[in-house]
Amino acid sequence: MPHTRRSLFRGSLAASAVLALPSAPAALAATGPTAPSFARSGRPSAPWGVQSGEITPFSACVWTRSDRPARMSVETSPSESFRYAVRRHPGPYLGPATDFTGTATLHGLPPGQQIHYRVLLSDPEDPRRTGEPVYGTFRTTPVTRRSGVRFLWSGDLAGQGWGINPDRGGFRVFDEMRRRNPDFFLFSGDTVYADGPIQATVPLRDGSIWRNITTEEKAKVAETLAEFRGNFRYNLLDRNLRAFNAQVPVIAQWDDHEVRNNWYPGQLLDDPRYTVKEVDVLAARAGQAFSEYFPVTDLRGGRTEGRMYRVVRHGPLLDVFVLDMRTHRNANSPGRQTVDPVGILGAEQLAWLRRELARSRATWKVIASDMPLGIVVPDGATDFEAVAQGDPGAPLGRELQIAELLRFIKHRRITGTLWLTADVHYTAANHYAPERAAFTDFAPFWEFVSGPVGAGGFPHGRLDATFGPRQEFVRSAPLPNLSPAEHPPYYGEVEIDADSGELTVRLRAEGEGVLFARTLPPGQVGSH
Known part of the structure; x- marks a missing residue:
């Protein structure tokens, strides 16, 4: 039987709607649908979502793409609500050299645990200008055979x-x-x-x-x-x-x-x-x-x-x-x-x-x-x-x-x-x-x-x-x-x-x- 995890987290589903496909009637012109446009605000955003990979017992890699130059950081917590034990992990500058993509490596994670994270993008010239966080989750790999x-x-x-x-x-x-x-x-x-x-x-x-x-x-x-x-x-x-x-x-x-x-x-x-x-x-x-x-x-x-x-x-x-x-x-x-x-x-x-x-x-x-x-x-x-x-x-x-x-x-x-x-x-x-x-x-x-x-x-x-x-x-x-x-x-x-x-x-x-x-x-x- 599959092991139990937290219920499907609300944050990622909300984040996934940032770049929702247009409804079929609105999207289908005579020549066919076109890609949805991105509404640019005054702050960096990540409408392409987040990904995780390279999961180990104690670390993970988190990816995102910004809609403009930005500084990436990641916050992690064992709680989906981020109400306690929140840690901040610095990330790279996202710019044209990497098509505004980047990854942050998260260290010091507990093994075999569900980790909730949120990616934050800030204006490189004004760190106070931060866009809406994008949420994700993963489970660190175990060090024992207690779970399949x-x-x-x-x-x-x-x-x-x-x-x-x-x-x-x-x-x-x-x-x-x-x-x-x-x-x-x-x-x-x-x-x-x-x-x-x-x-x-x-x-x-x-x-x-x-x-x-x-x-x-x-x-x-x-x-x-x-x-x-x-x-x-x-x-x-x-x-x-x-x-x-x-x-x-x-x-x-x-x-x-x-x-x-x-x-x-x-x-x-x-x-x-x-x-x-x-x-x-x-x-x-x-x-x-x-x-x-x-x-x-x-x-x-x-x-x-x-x-x-x-x-x-x-x-x-x-x-x-x-x-x-x-x-x-x-x-x-x-x-x-x-x-x-x-x-x-x-x-x-x-x-x-x-x-x-x-x-x-x-x-x-x-x-x-x-x-x-x-x-x-x-x-x-x-x-x-x-x-x-x-x-x-x-x-x-x-x-x-x-x-x-x-x-x-x-x-x-x-x-x-x-x-x-x-x-x-x-x-x-x-x-x-x-x-x-x-x-x-x-x-x-x-x-x-x-x-x-x-x-x-x-x-x-x-x-x-x-x-x-x-x-x-x-x-x-x-x-x-x-x-x-x-x-x-x-x-x-x-x-x-x-x-x-x-x-x-x-x-x-x-x-x-x-x-x-x-x-x-x-x-x-x-x-x-």
Whole structure:
């Protein structure tokens, strides 16, 4: 059962209304709805809401964006009313260099406790001029096993032209997920679609019209830093997402659509939509925008020493290994190499993952993979985008690197590994076992797929037999690119019981509840 928290706090819901979507009759002009305008007062405000992340037993990172230059500070309290034990945490100056975004790191927090916070923005030249506070909450991670863990994951938001539709109440799946009240949300890539313009109206197959909120930055593919930043701001126009962010900490990773579909380092584009042809230039700008719009301090300002891959620890029960299968990969190809030291992770990230998995003492080690392992994901007629390349025989190409990792996990007797992914726009449960595989030197494991959380639904892909996957469950769209009005968004839920250590995965669809569930025992190298 989910652990109990405070009731849904009033402050964040009030804050989420600051940038409420206009009502459908008011918003829908003949050409379709436009983004709501911001009423500027004489004091700084944060209409894009707040987010939290990097939660530890004793600290957390809080994000916001101001509508003008401002000084950020954060107040915390164990009380929703802020009537006692209020602490003030200084924050940075928010200015044009970071698109008026910033994060404050909160230190000295108590472990395993519900923390209420409010973000204050003040005029840099007159600290007495302070805007209305914006409220949020999170729970610090525990240091003991007295409480379990429950989190959600999904990916792919505002993709394939399906943006914020005021007729449907926006991204309403985030309201459903918020009511699940998880400890955190693993945003498994494609957090924006920088290569996916949003049109005011899109005709649906039944003759009805899908209407989108539109903005200038979403009218074309993103190339400039301002356009990439605008893609992140677009999603935050949705009241459901802002309310969700105020209540649920985020662990964000990126995949391709933060930059451009199926990109890889060094790629030169042959795409008439782009005047900037060097993907590395686009990726640098996208990376800076990503770092500015999520609470990930290691990436702030696009620092070269920052990296997307990292391990996030959540008490004794859980470590989350956040992978980056985009930045360090080799070029997409037919994947028939017999030697492939770069692969999809790069040598340095693979060494890091092996090292961190070996030193982890958590009961469960979730490998957050922005791409699936055994699902064939084509890139054009001859190349492949993910790990699998359709050849059911011995590992080739990027499969060699995954085979090395799976062999390492088996021989080091690393228990409790579980792979979670999104990317393919359907939901599935895949079990991998050596007795069904061409490569056999690994222990059985599960890979669970979810998403999209707000993009087009697609038919399911085929499996590559190299690692012996068996599809235990799948739910997918019958036709390509069905809208969220025609096929529901998907998200997954993971719950770890504090007493038994058992882990339960539930695959969910918006408005439909649990589609599939599987409970796994702890302490095994691999589990059926």
